[in-house]
Amino acid sequence: MGRLVMKFGGTSVADVERIRNVARHVEREVKAGHHVAVVVSAMAGTTDRLAGWCREAAPFHDAREYDAIVASGEQVTSGLLAIVLQDMGIPARSWHGWQIPLKTDGVHGAARIAAIDGDEIRKRMEQGQVAVIAGFQGIGPDKRITTLGRGGSDTSAVAVAAALDAACDIYTDVDGVYTADPRIVSAARKLDRISYEEMLEQASLGAKVLQTRSVELAMVYKVPLQVRSSFEPPDAANQNKPDGTGPGTLVCDEERIVEQHVVSGIAYSRDEAKVAIRKVKDQPGVSASLFGPLAEADISVDMIVQNVSADGSTADITFTVARKDLQKAIEVLNGVKDKIGFQELMHSADVAKVSVVGIGMRSHAGVAARMFKSLAEKGINIQAITTSEIKVSVLIDEAYTELAVRALHQAYGLDAKH
Amino acid sequence: MGRLVMKFGGTSVADVERIRNVARHVEREVKAGHHVAVVVSAMAGTTDRLAGWCREAAPFHDAREYDAIVASGEQVTSGLLAIVLQDMGIPARSWHGWQIPLKTDGVHGAARIAAIDGDEIRKRMEQGQVAVIAGFQGIGPDKRITTLGRGGSDTSAVAVAAALDAACDIYTDVDGVYTADPRIVSAARKLDRISYEEMLEQASLGAKVLQTRSVELAMVYKVPLQVRSSFEPPDAANQNKPDGTGPGTLVCDEERIVEQHVVSGIAYSRDEAKVAIRKVKDQPGVSASLFGPLAEADISVDMIVQNVSADGSTADITFTVARKDLQKAIEVLNGVKDKIGFQELMHSADVAKVSVVGIGMRSHAGVAARMFKSLAEKGINIQAITTSEIKVSVLIDEAYTELAVRALHQAYGLDAKH
Numbered sequence: 001m002g003r004l005v006m007k008f009g010g011t012s013v014a015d016v017e018r019i020r021n022v023a024r025h026v027e028r029e030v031k032a033g034h035h036v037a038v039v040v041s042a043m044a045g046t047t048d049r050l051a052g053w054c055r056e057a058a059p060f061h062d063a064r065e066y067d068a069i070v071a072s073g074e075q076v077t078s079g080l081l082a083i084v085l086q087d088m089g090i091p092a093r094s095w096h097g098w099q100i101p102l103k104t105d106g107v108h109g110a111a112r113i114a115a116i117d118g119d120e121i122r123k124r125m126e127q128g129q130v131a132v133i134a135g136f137q138g139i140g141p142d143k144r145i146t147t148l149g150r151g152g153s154d155t156s157a158v159a160v161a162a163a164l165d166a167a168c169d170i171y172t173d174v175d176g177v178y179t180a181d182p183r184i185v186s187a188a189r190k191l192d193r194i195s196y197e198e199m200l201e202q203a204s205l206g207a208k209v210l211q212t213r214s215v216e217l218a219m220v221y222k223v224p225l226q227v228r229s230s231f232e233p234p235d236a237a238n239q240n241k242p243d244g245t246g247p248g249t250l251v252c253d254e255e256r257i258v259e260q261h262v263v264s265g266i267a268y269s270r271d272e273a274k275v276a277i278r279k280v281k282d283q284p285g286v287s288a289s290l291f292g293p294l295a296e297a298d299i300s301v302d303m304i305v306q307n308v309s310a311d312g313s314t315a316d317i318t319f320t321v322a323r324k325d326l327q328k329a330i331e332v333l334n335g336v337k338d339k340i341g342f343q344e345l346m347h348s349a350d351v352a353k354v355s356v357v358g359i360g361m362r363s364h365a366g367v368a369a370r371m372f373k374s375l376a377e378k379g380i381n382i383q384a385i386t387t388s389e390i391k392v393s394v395l396i397d398e399a400y401t402e403l404a405v406r407a408l409h410q411a412y413g414l415d416a417k418h
Numbered sequence: 419m420g421r422l423v424m425k426f427g428g429t430s431v432a433d434v435e436r437i438r439n440v441a442r443h444v445e446r447e448v449k450a451g452h453h454v455a456v457v458v459s460a461m462a463g464t465t466d467r468l469a470g471w472c473r474e475a476a477p478f479h480d481a482r483e484y485d486a487i488v489a490s491g492e493q494v495t496s497g498l499l500a501i502v503l504q505d506m507g508i509p510a511r512s513w514h515g516w517q518i519p520l521k522t523d524g525v526h527g528a529a530r531i532a533a534i535d536g537d538e539i540r541k542r543m544e545q546g547q548v549a550v551i552a553g554f555q556g557i558g559p560d561k562r563i564t565t566l567g568r569g570g571s572d573t574s575a576v577a578v579a580a581a582l583d584a585a586c587d588i589y590t591d592v593d594g595v596y597t598a599d600p601r602i603v604s605a606a607r608k609l610d611r612i613s614y615e616e617m618l619e620q621a622s623l624g625a626k627v628l629q630t631r632s633v634e635l636a637m638v639y640k641v642p643l644q645v646r647s648s649f650e651p652p653d654a655a656n657q658n659k660p661d662g663t664g665p666g667t668l669v670c671d672e673e674r675i676v677e678q679h680v681v682s683g684i685a686y687s688r689d690e691a692k693v694a695i696r697k698v699k700d701q702p703g704v705s706a707s708l709f710g711p712l713a714e715a716d717i718s719v720d721m722i723v724q725n726v727s728a729d730g731s732t733a734d735i736t737f738t739v740a741r742k743d744l745q746k747a748i749e750v751l752n753g754v755k756d757k758i759g760f761q762e763l764m765h766s767a768d769v770a771k772v773s774v775v776g777i778g779m780r781s782h783a784g785v786a787a788r789m790f791k792s793l794a795e796k797g798i799n800i801q802a803i804t805t806s807e808i809k810v811s812v813l814i815d816e817a818y819t820e821l822a823v824r825a826l827h828q829a830y831g832l833d834a835k836h
Contacts, residue, residue, distance in 0.1 A: 062511075076487050
């Protein structure tokens with residue numbers, strides 16, 4: 001048995017009783033012979049409360065102080081878990097970011113991990129001591145506490161696993177990665193395995209199981225990543241599910257996925273808004289004059305569709321932004337209206353993005369065509385399309401979201417056989 | 419204007435609004451030209467909540483983890499105060515114990531300060547940056563966070579002041595040190611100055627204005643210590659009181675106290691319990707066999723009175739312990755009863771200790787005599803007596819506490835002239 005990093009999120013450590021439950025998961029792995037490090041988030045709600053105090057202190061505040069304040073949440077849970085483990089007879093100690101040290105680039109509030117010195121922790125793990133690591137935090141070149149940005153505990157866990165040459169189990173409130181959101185698609189199946197690339201697309205498309213950056217990092221360092229449920233009984237062994245899949249979903253290299261599907265999942269996101277600009281003068285530089293000011297205002301643009309008029313003199317440009325950015329985007333564009341010279345600006349927040357994801361697309365033609373056909377059969381109009389090597393996304397009327405996800409789930413043969 | 423350390427306790431930083439009030443106190447001193455460091459406690463209630471979680475995790479828990487957990491409270495308030503100060507246009511940054519570093523002896527849960535490297539902080543203070551220091555915490559030789567024990571933020575503040583060669587203002591919920599508890603003695607007066615020695619006796623006798631260890635440290639390093647109110651309007655200048663005294667009470671060397679009183683204050687403590695052991699065989703080693711087991715059980719014994727019987731064969735021994743230790747003391751003594759061989763054990767928790775304190779006692783005879791006479795005039799029986807160079811303490815029936823304090827306050831001429 002090798003080294004294992006186990007990561008538990010805020011709802012799994014929300015109080016001392018739940019921390020005891022986490023400890024039983026750890027105990028199971030220790031008894032199975034693993035050398036274990038645990039990465040914990042702050043108690044659910046704590047980071048929000050601390051961040052709220054920072055805003056109350058000053059709406060615009062020093063990110064270095066913000067980091068020093070919010071990092072305290074993980075400090076508390078790591079200490080409590082160490083105490084509970086010791087009480088169960090398992091040697092354990094807590095580690096803060098600066099104690100490891102987990103060095104970051106020093107961008108306060110959204111730091112990236114630069115280097116982790118795993119020597120001391122590895123030595124102690126080999127002596128049987130569980131390392132309980134405060135997630136989400138590190139130390140910058142200025143010797144001050146840095147945080148990795150929201151959701152950063154997943155990233156901490158994967159980075160620690162990479163440094164320790166360990167596998168990484170991410171415990172969350174679902175028992176794995178599904179072919180679609182089970183709340184929408186009752187026939188959705190838990191995947192036994194999924195490739196890093198697919199998981200990355202799923203994560204960036206709105207499936208909130210894993211943090212995008214943590215998947216990137218796992219892919220780069222080939223860390224075997226497993227998504228598991230922290231709410232299953234901890235004393236049950238790592239039993240397979242009735243459907244024959246393992247206890248969770250393994251995120252791994254595609255070579256390790258035996259049974260390949262063309263499409264592994266259907267994702268959706270309602271966090272979208274559409275902006276359409278009518279009759280822009282179609283001349284060189286028009287895109288830059290449109291999207292430059294949006295980028296300056298820190299607004300990310302996702303899908304872009306451009307239609308040139310029959311005579312070639314004007315174009316209609318449609319694009320999407322995050323729904324929370326819509327109002328700001330409209331203001332920015334109206335501010336440059338005279339400079340760009342467009343006739344009309346239309347917008348809508350009643351849109352959703354539905355995506356099919358699968359590494360099999362690389363070698364299978366017709367994936368997009370099947371998507372369009374399925375949606376057409378249900379009378380769903382496609383407002384925009386984007387594709388990557390392993391996904392096709394369409395923008396549709398939000399009201400059709402569930403219908404579209406279910407139709408596509410069936411069309412690609414993902415429905416569970418009952 | 420020189421360097422100044424300002425210390426604020428938990429009730430003064432209980433929420434962001436109060437932290438803003440603290441910042442205005444700091445602003446006043448900065449504008450007066452001081453180079454300022456601030457030491458803060460955790461928000462009132464935070465340390466208790468964190469300590470409660472530790473106990474919930476395991477009744478007997480690793481003091482190293484306890485330290486890592488509870489030190490987070492001061493981390494939060496130091497960051498918030500730094501943000502508020504910056505928002506007011508005052509350069510500031512937070513410092514955790516390990517960042518300074520404030521090195522301790524590594525006794526987790528009750529560490530003593532070993533060394534403080536004040537160079538970096540001093541340099542920044544000279545550049546106009548306020549150092550906001552998380553109180554109560556340091557770093558041990560094991561590179562882990564250590565806390566100084568409850569009330570340790572006062573000690574942090576005095577130690578930092580000593581390292582920076584600064585004066586130290588302790589802000590609390592009273593505006594100074596009084597000749598007696600104003601809730602009992604309406605004629606009590608705020609002292610303009612009090613000597614370290616007297617303050618030390620007052621602190622150890624139950625006056626809860628300052629932590630005993632912080633006064634010891636101030637005395638050793640000759641740190642001028644001022645007790646002030648954080649609830650007075652911060653924008654008011656350092657005005658004198660109507661009675662001619664300064665804004666607080668200065669704790670300093672006795673040479674600096676111009677107007678000497680024989681007695682500077684009357685202290686009392688209800689935190690006492692009396693144990694009387696009747697007819698112990700009076701032989702060598704009896705005291706050791708009695709007090710040895712108590713010391714082993716971590717029970718401190720305060721006043722001790724021994725009466726030998728007329729024929730010299732047996733003795734009655736009376737002593738006091740802290741009220742919370744009484745039950746444990748009785749159990750310990752009954753456990754060794756056969757070995758020691760005493761006839762009877764009596765005990766009472768209805769006792770109080772009343773003390774008169776004053777450096778003038780050294781050169782003035784008759785202080786104790788006046789005390790006994792005053793109490794006798796009020797019909798108050800004295801159950802035990804202890805004295806030091808600058809204090810006389812008597813144990814009395816608890817019911818007479820207020821009467822005794824008021825009588826002594828008048829007898830030593832401490833009543834305010836109206």
